[in-house]
Amino acid sequence: xxxxIELLIVDCAYLEAVPVELRAxxxxxxxxxxxDPEEWNVxxxxxxxxxxxxxxxxxxxxxxxxxxxxPHFWGGEKWEEMRPSAPPQLRVALDEFSAPLFWxxxxxxxxxxxxxxxxxxxxxHWCPQAMxxxxxxxxxxxxxxxxxxxxxxxxxxxxxxxxxxxxPTGPNDxxxxxxxxxVQWGEVVTEAAVRGWGIIGLKC
Numbered sequence: 541x542x543x544x545i546e547l548l549i550v551d552c553a554y555l556e557a558v559p560v561e562l563r564a565x566x567x568x569x570x571x572x573x574x575x576d577p578e579e580w581n582v583x584x585x586x587x588x589x590x591x592x593x594x595x596x597x598x599x600x601x602x603x604x605x606x607x608x609x610x611p612h613f614w615g616g617e618k619w620e621e622m623r624p625s626a627p628p629q630l631r632v633a634l635d636e637f638s639a640p641l642f643w644x645x646x647x648x649x650x651x652x653x654x655x656x657x658x659x660x661x662x663x664x665h666w667c668p669q670a671m672x673x674x675x676x677x678x679x680x681x682x683x684x685x686x687x688x689x690x691x692x693x694x695x696x697x698x699x700x701x702x703x704x705x706x707x708p709t710g711p712n713d714x715x716x717x718x719x720x721x722x723v724q725w726g727e728v729v730t731e732a733a734v735r736g737w738g739i740i741g742l743k744c
Contacts (some may be wrong), residue, residue, distance in 0.1 A: 565668055584602065586599070586731075616641070619634070635655050636658050637688075640741075691724070
C-alpha cells in the first residue's frame with residue numbers, strides 16, 4: 541500500500557481554543573470519520589460537518605485518487621521533467637503554488653525543491669499525523685500564486701507533451717490529469733483563503 545492523505549481546511553482560531561491534548565483527536569475524527577471502517581464515507585470533493593455541528597472544518601478528497609498520495613508523487617515528477625521548459629514567470633508561480641503539494645519530505649523524489657519556497661510547513665507538536673500544516677497567512681500567499689498560475693496553466697500542455705508524456709503508466713497519466721490535480725489544489729487553497737482558514741494534510 542502507498543502513502544495515503546486526508547486533507548482538511550480548518551478554522552485555526554477554533555482549534556486554538558480547544559485544549560492542546562484534545563486537538564489531535566478532534567482533527568483525526570474530522571479527517572477519518574467513524575472508527576468503524578464500514579461507516580467510512582470517502583466521498584470525492586468536499587465533505588462538511590452536519591448542520592448540528594459548528595462548521596470549523598471541511599474535508600477534501602482529491603477525485604480519482606482513492607485517498608492515495610501517489611498522484612501527488614506523479615504530479616511532482618511530471619512538473620520536474622517539464623519545468624525547465626515552462627515560461628519563467630509561470631514556472632516561478634507554479635513552483636511556489638505547488639510546493640506544499642509536490643515538494644519536501646513527502647514529495648516524489650524525497651529531496652528539497654530547487655528553489656526556496658515562500659511557504660513551508662509549520663511545526664506542530666500535538667498532531668503527529670500531520671504531513672502538511674499551513675496557517676491562514678500561508679494560504680493567502682498560495683492563493684496569490686494560484687491567481688498567477690490559473691490563467692496560463694493550459695499553456696503547459698506543450699512542454700508536458702515534449703518532456704513528460706512518456707512513458708505512460710496508466711489511463712490518467714496525461715496532461716489533463718496533471719492539470720486537474722493542480723486545479724483541485726487551487727480549489728482547496730481558494731476555499732481556505734476565502735474563509736481565512738488553514739490547511740492540514742494527515743497521513744492515513
